[in-house]
Amino acid sequence: MAQAWTLKSRPQGTPTLDNFELVGIELPALEPGMVRLANRWLSVDPYMRGRMNDVKSYVPPFAIGEPLQGGAIGEVVESSADGLKAGDLVLHMAGWRDEAVLPASAVQKLPELGVPPEAYLGQMGMPGMTAYFGLLEVASAKEGDVVFVSAAAGAVGSTVVQIAKAKGMKVIGAAGGADKCAWVKGLGADAVIDYKAGPVIKQLMDVAPGGIDVYFDNVGGDHLDAALATAKERARFAICGMIEMYNTGAPTQLRYAARIIGARLRIQGFIVSDYMARAPEFYRDMAGWAQAGKLKREETVLEGLARTPDAFLGLFSGGNTGKMLVRV
Template identity: 65%
Template sequence: MTGTRAWHLKARPTGLPDMSHFELKPLDLPALGEGEVRVENRWLSVDPYMRGRMNDVKSYAPPFELGAPMQGGAVGTIVESHSPDLAVGDTVFHMMGWREQAVGPASAFTRAPAMGVEDFQWLGNLGLTGATAYFGLLRVAEAKPGDVVFVSAAAGAVGSAVVQIAKAKGMTVIGSAGGAEKCAWVRELGADAVVDYKAQPVVKGLMEALKAIGADGIDVYFDNVGGDHLDAAFAAARNGARFAICGMIEGYNAGPPPAFRYIMRVIAARITIKGFLYFDYLSEMPDFYRDMGGWIASGAVKSRETVRDGIEAAPQAFLDLFAGANVGKMLVRL
């Protein structure tokens, strides 16, 4: 056995979790069996969807088990291998995060393609967040050049990627973010207008943004927030608008949102609303790597990370997502 440390879910939260729901404990890893590898994790991802896995309910991902190591995206280095498919020194990404080391079959780890990017990009623009942005915008919402796109949480990991992909594809973009610093970052990413939801109601801000860019409505809404942002999108939708529903983070730690004031526009504007997961598009990942890799290489897509150091920092980094403490991707560096 080899010792390491991992975060475990100690109790299931009601509402917003706090540090009492997590416990950092030693984890004994077994000796490698045939076809297995040992990985030293270097970067951990914390993401809003993990909140849903803390509930004991059926969903698209199984709930975290009480008293068991938690899971999440990670990037690391192979330090021991009993597999012909992965060699010591290979960089891999996988879903055995929230821990310092991981052991498992080689099939549970993906060797990072040689694309000359920093390792953490496999958790960001070249990972789950970038792929979510890419498929949600281009496949789910079927966004096309000339569309007016509204993106909520545009300074976050997924939202910032959506803004840049949309601009790279010739679309007009309105992003929503909270506070001057985040709004400035969204403008730097190329957004044509920005709504500061902390400064005014979202509906009012979106209508003013549309007037400023000379548009009479939106064709696409990429939802990361739900709540008032989704309601504003209903209010501003053009006929035939398409909504890609990704996150709805506003409801993760609270009950159902209040009734939408403008939801009846779904009928008159013939709005299409579709929820999705990036796993739905795994067969198209080569297209994503080709396009995103090219955009990163050309500078059309940039990233910004909020980094916390040490395994001890993981739960607070996760909790800070719900306080809007991150700009871009939230990462934990080991």
């Protein structure tokens, strides 16, 4: 019998293992136009925390007792759909489980970009696309800009660093701890702030005395405050996620919000699904940079379906460098 992780109860604050339950699930019969999949790789991502709350948002909340959802790479083991055959690898959203039966319209055959399948859950997938469109479209970043990136050792942030360097920008990354900072530096960042070593604002002022043109926000809190304090006139902020408040619900401080007016700052939130129709642009440029040796990736991999909640919880305790994945 197939197995899937369900939401047993809604978290209050930081989730715990008690909020999840692994259950057996019955799969539907294979109707015409459908495929049966064996999942090989599962993604866990910070946005999933918001779906665990029973609140209205841009996607419906997870239902108690129902299989959780998330990005996954599955291998087709049986197909009644044109264009898909046994052995094909596909990207889909029926994660947090080991098997699935889905309509062919709900899966995407992996593009041939010369990268391993798991890359399509990270740098060549949703996190990479978030970085690409957030930096280049939302923040209108351009050659010569000074770019500050929070959570620069994560799946999105590390890709922002590398795209910015490929485009001729100066990049300042923020990460937690000496090892992660060294890794971000190795990605090409011109300077790296260790937020565990002291106030972010002081460190940012030290490495960017002339201010920043672009801020890519994954964190909120003191990182956003530091960016507001050091922003040049007409700087652009791409607001991707505020992980510092995902488990507390507490608003960011915004101590320097008045600078939005005086410095004429442009602050824009975005959701990567807004740009899915433009995926070919993303694949074209990322494939080119990868072939030119301008992109590096790292994954933190936990083994087995049973470790999926552990992988998810690790996102909120700094347990990952690069993309957090589960190999089923």
